[in-house]
Amino acid sequence: MSEVQIREEEVWEALTAVTDPEIGVDLVNLGLIYGVESDGSHVKVRMTLTSMGCPATGLLEFQVKEAVGTVDGVENVTVEFTFEPAWTPDRMTEEGRDMMAAMGFW
Numbered sequence: 001m002s003e004v005q006i007r008e009e010e011v012w013e014a015l016t017a018v019t020d021p022e023i024g025v026d027l028v029n030l031g032l033i034y035g036v037e038s039d040g041s042h043v044k045v046r047m048t049l050t051s052m053g054c055p056a057t058g059l060l061e062f063q064v065k066e067a068v069g070t071v072d073g074v075e076n077v078t079v080e081f082t083f084e085p086a087w088t089p090d091r092m093t094e095e096g097r098d099m100m101a102a103m104g105f106w
Contacts, residue, residue, distance in 0.1 A: 004073030006038040011074075014067045015045070021056050025099045027064070031091025034082065041075035043068050048087045057081070 015033055016026045027033050027047065035046040045064055049057060065077040092100070100106060 004041065006043060006071060006073045008036055010071045011036045011043055011068055014071050017067045018063045021059065024103060025096050029093045029096030029099060031093065031096065032087060041073055043074050044078045044080060046080045046082060048082055050087055052083060
């Protein structure tokens with residue numbers, strides 16, 4: 001029986017479906033996802049939030065688990081929150097900056 005190989009690109013793509021409820025930009029383009037690791041059918045997502053007391057922490061954790069769980073071969077998802085390094089707008093992708101500008105954030 002061969003083990004399913006989880007493709008990291010698919011996990012990152014799935015994470016683009018999760019948007020920050022206050023900002024309206026996905027977590028990947030906001031630069032909130034710091035890393036993705038897989039071990040067999042388990043995926044760990046290391047991420048941060050725009051602020052330490054973010055009221056959407058539980059919602060985002062649930063949505064990340066749901067999104068990553070749609071990737072072929074994934075049976076278990078763990079979300080690890082970290083604030084090191086702290087998030088700044090410099091972590092955003094160019095696409096994320098464009099989205100923010102289009103919404104009038106800057």
